[in-house]
Amino acid sequence: MQFGAGLQLLTTAEAADYLKLGERKLYELVAAQAIPCTKVTGKWLFPRADLDRWLLAGMARPLGVVAAEPPPIVGGSHDPLLQWALSESRAGLAILPEGSESGYQRFLRGEVVAAAIHFHSAAPGEADANVARVAQEPALYDAVLIGFATREQGLIVARGNPLKLQGLVTVVKKRARLATRPEGAGAQQLLTVLLARADLSTTDLGSTILAPTGPDIAQAIRAGRADCGIATRAIATAAGLDFVPLATEHFDILMRQRDSYRPPLQRLRDLLGQPAFAARARELGGLDVNYAGRVRWAP
Numbered sequence: 001m002q003f004g005a006g007l008q009l010l011t012t013a014e015a016a017d018y019l020k021l022g023e024r025k026l027y028e029l030v031a032a033q034a035i036p037c038t039k040v041t042g043k044w045l046f047p048r049a050d051l052d053r054w055l056l057a058g059m060a061r062p063l064g065v066v067a068a069e070p071p072p073i074v075g076g077s078h079d080p081l082l083q084w085a086l087s088e089s090r091a092g093l094a095i096l097p098e099g100s101e102s103g104y105q106r107f108l109r110g111e112v113v114a115a116a117i118h119f120h121s122a123a124p125g126e127a128d129a130n131v132a133r134v135a136q137e138p139a140l141y142d143a144v145l146i147g148f149a150t151r152e153q154g155l156i157v158a159r160g161n162p163l164k165l166q167g168l169v170t171v172v173k174k175r176a177r178l179a180t181r182p183e184g185a186g187a188q189q190l191l192t193v194l195l196a197r198a199d200l201s202t203t204d205l206g207s208t209i210l211a212p213t214g215p216d217i218a219q220a221i222r223a224g225r226a227d228c229g230i231a232t233r234a235i236a237t238a239a240g241l242d243f244v245p246l247a248t249e250h251f252d253i254l255m256r257q258r259d260s261y262r263p264p265l266q267r268l269r270d271l272l273g274q275p276a277f278a279a280r281a282r283e284l285g286g287l288d289v290n291y292a293g294r295v296r297w298a299p
Helices: 012-019 023-031 048-057 080-088 100-108 129-135 168-173 186-197 214-222 233-239 263-272 275-284
Strands: 007-010 038-040 043-047 073-076 094-097 114-117 143-157 178-180 208-210 228-232 242-256 295-297
Touching (some): 012 048, 129 143, 143 214, 263 275
Antiparallel strands (some): 143 228, 143 295
């Protein structure tokens, strides 16, 4: 069956047939929490894409046969410090800023060598959504999550904050025009979480426009097409706009362990420990790089 944006869910019988297993064996794997699945109204369902990754994670390859090398691209979220670091390190890596979720999915498909992510979740006790997300993915058995920065996220507003916005509650009350990010972007996930905490939803928002990246939000505000939008303090500072802090988040880089020691990503990792990197972070503002370069998660 199809669910959501192209998500294909298999029933127990369909999953058993797809995997060429008996249903009894499939239930044994479910009981051992050894296979990706979810329970809805008492029935087990199996995301086909996750089953594919689960199969690939356990694939044994003959000696000398390796997976195809991913292109030298860092996908995922946009960040001014990351863009500077990729250039300054001379790592030979391009950047494809299209949001955390898109970058993460590209990474799983082997379309980028690394993904810059900053996930958010409303799940109780999930203070570190990046680690929680990657830790549940079987296909990341050989991956590593490298800390890059802790960032301030908040509302970017015009100079002087003319509408006196203090948070999302005042955005709703004053019907401020909000620039939003595409679905799956970390900033959009944060917006959803913060709205829920305030007992609000996207339907409570007034006029909105879609902006592909944080700098696009800043440009929309400067051009008068929007009153506010969620992005980092660094983006607000660079655009000469004011900033209302709402949250702090982990901004990390996901990569395969084998790639983390190869020249391109190794050059980037080397830069993270240099004084020039910390100095650039201070210039941009709203960034804590004390944990830059450290392994935050590995299977």
